[in-house]
Amino acid sequence: MTRPTVAEIHLPALRHNFQALRSLLPGETKMIVVVKANAYGHGAVPVALALEAEGAAMLAVATVEEGIELRRGGVRAPVLVFGEVDLDQAEEAQAHSLSAVMFDRRQVPLFDGVAKKTGKPFPIHVKVDTGMGRLGFTPEAALRFLADLPAYPGLKLEGWMTHLSSADGCEKEDHAFTRTQLSVFADGAIKARKTCGFVMVHALNSAGILAFGDQAFDAVRPGIALYGYTTLPPDSAPVSLRPVMRIVSRVISIKEVPNGHFVSYNRRFVCRGARRIAAVPIGYADGYRRGLTGHARMTVEGMKAKVAGTICMDLTLLDVTGIPGVGIGSEVEVMGEASMTAAEIADICGTISYEVLTGIGLRVPRKVVD
Numbered sequence: 343m344t345r346p347t348v349a350e351i352h353l354p355a356l357r358h359n360f361q362a363l364r365s366l367l368p369g370e371t372k373m374i375v376v377v378k379a380n381a382y383g384h385g386a387v388p389v390a391l392a393l394e395a396e397g398a399a400m401l402a403v404a405t406v407e408e409g410i411e412l413r414r415g416g417v418r419a420p421v422l423v424f425g426e427v428d429l430d431q432a433e434e435a436q437a438h439s440l441s442a443v444m445f446d447r448r449q450v451p452l453f454d455g456v457a458k459k460t461g462k463p464f465p466i467h468v469k470v471d472t473g474m475g476r477l478g479f480t481p482e483a484a485l486r487f488l489a490d491l492p493a494y495p496g497l498k499l500e501g502w503m504t505h506l507s508s509a510d511g512c513e514k515e516d517h518a519f520t521r522t523q524l525s526v527f528a529d530g531a532i533k534a535r536k537t538c539g540f541v542m543v544h545a546l547n548s549a550g551i552l553a554f555g556d557q558a559f560d561a562v563r564p565g566i567a568l569y570g571y572t573t574l575p576p577d578s579a580p581v582s583l584r585p586v587m588r589i590v591s592r593v594i595s596i597k598e599v600p601n602g603h604f605v606s607y608n609r610r611f612v613c614r615g616a617r618r619i620a621a622v623p624i625g626y627a628d629g630y631r632r633g634l635t636g637h638a639r640m641t642v643e644g645m646k647a648k649v650a651g652t653i654c655m656d657l658t659l660l661d662v663t664g665i666p667g668v669g670i671g672s673e674v675e676v677m678g679e680a681s682m683t684a685a686e687i688a689d690i691c692g693t694i695s696y697e698v699l700t701g702i703g704l705r706v707p708r709k710v711v712d
Contacts, residue, residue: 344707346592347624347676351384353392353712355584359568360396362581363548366555367562372399374422374544376565378408383629383699384569384587385708387415393568394419402563406431409440422467422501432456432464441465441500445477447487450494457496467501467542470530472523474507481530488537501542501561502534510549510573520550524557531559548572552579571685571695587699588678589706592671593642595621596662606651606659610636618663620647622674625656629702630676633691640674641681643667 364373375398376382381389390401390412400420403409409421422441429452435442436456444453444466457464468487471478479487491499504527508516524545531543543559548567550557552574566572570585597619605611605619622640626632630653638649640660647660658676662668675681684695691698 344709345623345705346594347622347628347706348590348709349383349702349706350588350590350709350711351388352584352586352588353388353710355570355586356384356389356392356568357396359570359583359586360393360398360564362583363551363562363564363567364397366551366580367558370560371558372542372544372561373397374400374402374561374563375568376402376563377412378402378404378424378565379700380408380704382566382569382696383702385710386411387417388708388710390417390419391415399561406435406438406440410434410438413438413440428452429456433459436460436462436464441467443467443469443477443503444487444497445469445471445479447483450487450497454494454496463498464496465498465500467503467544468499468534470502470504470527472504472526473519474505476505478504481526484530485533488534491538499534499538499541501544502531503543504545506545506547506550506554509547509553512575512578517553520554524554528557528559549574552581555580566696569699571683571699573694585679585683587684587702589624589676589702590678591622591624591674591676593620593660593662593668593674594623594670596668596670597621604651606654608652611651611659616663617650617661618665618668619650620660620662620668620672620674622658622660622676623656624658624676624706625654627655627703628706629698630658631687631691631698631701634687637690638687639681640676641678642672642674646681 375393377390380386402422404425427442453464469478470484509520544561546562570583599617599619603613624630632653635652639646645665647662650659650661684698688695688698
């Protein structure tokens with residue numbers, strides 16, 4: 343038995359997005375699909391299994407724990423850990439056949455030591471900071487590390503990667519900066535191959551795939567686009583993407599509220615005439631953000647209803663006056679194409695769709711729809 347508020351995860355939409363992105367790339371380009379942060383809130387294991395079956399060459403997570411979750415869920419494809427891996431985690435990563443991103447010299451003896459201890463090479467992807475300014479070697483330091491690599495036989499260079507900071511920007515400066523990043527990265531990748539033979543070279547994130555697909559290298563790393571969203575300007579994406587998550591709930595209470603009566607905290611909503619107020623069991627503890635107060639709408643019985651008053655921790659109230667057929671148990675679309683998408687919610691809250699999706703709490707059950 344589950345609560346009436348559910349996040350539906352539509353696998354046909356996920357598969358559509360995967361293939362739409364693939365259609366923009368050369369046929370030999372591999373897909374490293376990003377399923378970190380519980381697959382952007384969608385449920386890591388079912389999403390990973392669906393993408394693995396669809397042809398993903400590798401899956402990417404942020405932590406070793408996320409990688410282990412995939413292995414325990416039955417994922418067999420290679421898994422790459424983007425984030426920090428300490429000594430204990432390195433041993434766990436090795437035990438579960440996870441690859442790690444190397445972005446700092448201090449990781450070298452750690453990974454090499456684990457490899458010597460287990461007798462199994464430790465697969466790494468070297469991260470080059472070409473302008474993001476977050477994690478990664480400078481291009482020069484990356485090449486120096488490459489020259490020293492033979493001294494560490496326990497390390498297996500599996501990939502050469504960078505991350506784009508401004509691929510979703512719409513200004514000329516953003517475009518020029520991204521091209522510079524890719525050019526600097528390509529020079530290092532060529533040298534890496536001359537030194538080590540084949541390594542998987544990858545740079546493009548979702549925005550990069552959509553705007554710079556001519557620089558696909560060996561593999562790309564789609565994230566948010568898999569789930570139906572992009573931070574590119576509206577209508578600029580070269581393919582149509584479908585939102586994968588739809589949140590639905592049900593009306594649990596209806597009140598006839600008289601003229602002049604206040605609704606919810608802080609008296610932000612006052613009834614102008616008699617109103618019908620419906621309660622829906624979702625609130626900011628579920629990730630339905632309080633900042634939507636006074637702006638959001640949901641769909642009930644095929645019609646849009648405005649949120650009435652301050653969004654509460656566990657409940658949101660709707661003004662359903664004039665909407666016929668609304669009763670206890672009526673289905674409510676909280677987030678979706680008929681009500682408000684994650685992108686529309688993000689615009690209201692001054693954030694991005696990533697934060698909206700990953701912020702949907704775990705007490706909202708995920709229901710896979712296939």
